[in-house]
Amino acid sequence: MSIKKTDEFGCEPKECMAALLPVRDALEVLSGRWKLPILIALSDRPKRFKEISKDINGITDKMLSKELKDMEINKLVTRTVYDTFPPTVEYARTKHSETLSDVIMALKDWGTLHRREIIGK
Amino acid sequence: MSIKKTDEFGCEPKECMAALLPVRDALEVLSGRWKLPILIALSDRPKRFKEISKDINGITDKMLSKELKDMEINKLVTRTVYDTFPPTVEYARTKHSETLSDVIMALKDWGTLHRREIIGK
DNA sequence: CGGTATCCCCATTGATACTG
DNA sequence: CAGTATCAATGGGGATACCG
Numbered sequence: 001m002s003i004k005k006t007d008e009f010g011c012e013p014k015e016c017m018a019a020l021l022p023v024r025d026a027l028e029v030l031s032g033r034w035k036l037p038i039l040i041a042l043s044d045r046p047k048r049f050k051e052i053s054k055d056i057n058g059i060t061d062k063m064l065s066k067e068l069k070d071m072e073i074n075k076l077v078t079r080t081v082y083d084t085f086p087p088t089v090e091y092a093r094t095k096h097s098e099t100l101s102d103v104i105m106a107l108k109d110w111g112t113l114h115r116r117e118i119i120g121k
Numbered sequence: 122m123s124i125k126k127t128d129e130f131g132c133e134p135k136e137c138m139a140a141l142l143p144v145r146d147a148l149e150v151l152s153g154r155w156k157l158p159i160l161i162a163l164s165d166r167p168k169r170f171k172e173i174s175k176d177i178n179g180i181t182d183k184m185l186s187k188e189l190k191d192m193e194i195n196k197l198v199t200r201t202v203y204d205t206f207p208p209t210v211e212y213a214r215t216k217h218s219e220t221l222s223d224v225i226m227a228l229k230d231w232g233t234l235h236r237r238e239i240i241g242k
Numbered sequence: 243c244g245g246t247a248t249c250c251c252c253a254t255t256g257a258t259a260c261t262g
Numbered sequence: 263c264a265g266t267a268t269c270a271a272t273g274g275g276g277a278t279a280c281c282g
Binding site for chain 2: 020027036074104108112
Binding site: 181 | 274276277278282
């Protein structure tokens with residue numbers, strides 16, 4: 001699990017630590033190349049491993065497997081195994097993952113502002 | 122500069138790409154171990170290199186130098202050189218860096234919610 | 243004081259092959 | 263189908279030393 005401990009931060013005021021910890025948790029949940037594409041791939045409906053894999057350009061099985069495990073631990077996706085042959089495994093977004101949308105919107109808005117600031121115009 | 126290009130994303134719907142790009146820009150600006158502590162260190166007043174270094178536990182000169190350069194490129198801090206001997210260099214937060222506060226709040230709020238979700242209770 | 247220059251480690255990611 | 267195993271590459275970050 002990706003919950004941080006306080007001594008990983010280089011800032012002494014106690015209050016800032018208290019604020020920084022959850023910020024870092026949130027950043028970690030969204031970090032990396034694949035987590036957002038996976039959430040997007042699952043946003044219309046639940047999907048199977050290979051379906052997700054095909055929807056996401058360039059991801060390897062290993063990465064998809066690892067990221068899905070992480071996200072399951074973080075309760076962003078559920079993994080459901082159906083007892084068929086060949087095996088059927090279905091991944092779906094959780095309610096909890098939907099609470100991320102405000103954060104993602106805030107990131108999108110600021111990112112858009114930032115592009116204007118950096119690129120100019 | 123850390124502006125992303127569209128082909129780095131594994132998701133085909135055009136609209137999702139358009140949304141994901143600024144999200145990734147924003148995440149990149151906040152990513153890494155030191156950027157938030159640096160912003161916090163500069164939040165009360167402008168500071169010199171060594172002052173920041175002392176305020177942030179565990180950071181090396183190399184990392185501080187590199188992060189400050191990144192943040193200057195991203196217009197989150199300004200670097201002002203005073204022609205004295207020995208040299209005096211002062212770093213300060215920009216107005217633009219203050220527009221980050223909404224994002225950081227959103228991250229903090231979601232991170233707090235997430236901790237409750239994961240750790241339980 | 244305010245940094246660079248070097249060297250090095252190791253964690254993350256990727257490529258490829260294989261399996262229950 | 264839904265992954266795991268193995269190995270190789272890449273690069274972020276740290277330790278240390280040095281410089282204008």
